[in-house]
Amino acid sequence: QKEVEQNSGPLSVPEGAIASLNCTYSDRVSQSFFWYRQYSGKSPELIMSIYSNGDKEDGRFTAQLNKASQYVSLLIRDSQPSDSATYLCATKGGTSYGKLTFGQGTILTVHP
């Protein structure tokens, strides 16, 4: 089992719709959960971090964490073509304390 798994995608949504990205993790003691966005050929950039169960909202983005189910999600409301990118889920602070572990990424395409 991979440490961090994301739905394989690619995911295609129309402009203005809600994009839903999902991630599960295997290390129960993980403390931090991150969503990074990566445009083709560029470096990842952090868009959301979440540490406690529940929802965290930042503008059009909402991260959701359920530690009992070992599940993290990212919702993007009012999706824009500029949101088209690869989204990477990552965990940190687990058994390997300082290690940041990524999922394989989900490619999102928002079409006009």
Added chain:
Amino acid sequence: EAQVTQNPRYLITVTGKKLTVTCSQNMNHEYMSWYRQDPGLGLRQIYYSMNVEVTDKGDVPEGYKVSRKEKRNFPLILESPSPNQTSLYFCASSPAGPRTEAFFGQGTRLTVV
């Protein structure tokens, strides 16, 4: 400007010719890591360092070496590169602690022929 700087950005080399990719950060971060990225596989960690002279293997360390002699620098060394090391490489740094964000360099696209 706070940043992580990798060099070179692009490199084409031949099998077996030793190379070093440099990484430097100016944010006084304790943690530094190297990742490789291949299509469909996401970012896989090669090595990470939690402080000077402290390094640990990541998920794909074979064929790579690192050293952390100074806090700001974390070079990646390929002693004898092979074509399966053709990849996009990223260096990252973060402050100490389990809840800290990682900052990435611009990436190095390496081709081994």
